[in-house]
Amino acid sequence: MPGHVVLKSTGPDPDPTEYLYVSLEQKRIDQTKPYDAKKACWVPCEKEGYVIGEIQGTKGDLVTVGLSGGETKNFKKDVVCQVNPPKFEKCEDMSNLTYLNDASVLYNLKSRYVCKLIYTYSGLFCVAINPYKRYPIYTNRVVKIYQSKRRNEVPPHIFAIADGAYMDMLQSK
Structure with missing residues (x-):
């Protein structure tokens, strides 16, 4: 300028x-986050890119995922990603x-x-x-x-x- x-x-x-x-305080907070390796997942979201969800069941090629706010959606197995x-x-x-x-x-x-x-x-x-x-x-x-x-x-x-x-x-x- x-x-x-x-x-x-x-x-x-x-x-x-x-x-x-x-x-250290942030590390402690991060380490206490709830996590279930078998249920935690990432699913695609138009607005956010990806959101975290909880696998509730699998039927064939579809995975039923519980999202925040109590919403449940079905996703194709190949778009559901694991959470670290x-x-x-x-x-x-x-x-x-x-x-x-x-x-x-x-x-x-x-x-x-x-x-x-x-x-x-x-x-x-x-x-x-x-x-x-x-x-x-x-x-x-x-x-x-x-x-x-x-x-x-x-x-x-x-x-x-x-x-x-x-x-x-x-x-x-």
Whole structure:
């Protein structure tokens, strides 16, 4: 923007913790979610993409699923996806998910984004969801968190990718 001046704030960089790590309190909440591996499922939804449901029965190629609000619907077996156990809630690397399906990937990305965790790994890739807000995760304080660390030692961030590339470049010249 012409004529727009950005002033550097004085003082120490703000604490980036809430934008990088899932809090212990949030982890406790996530671990206590009700979960039944045989009944929990994802089903397609026009409005939401996928919604969570509970399998109530199967008859041939159709699965009867109970949805929130007491509604019951039948779905073809091939569109019903399994739900990951609560230990995978807000997973940092989606390649570690027990059930890797579209619904689980979208759910994981959304649940991390809602908690201001905009970076997530998917195997070798770093997925970023732009919040269109300024988070204090591109400061010198954050650079120091990622310097000389392996990717699995720190939460997902573009700095981890950049530092890994830099270290590889130094080693292979």
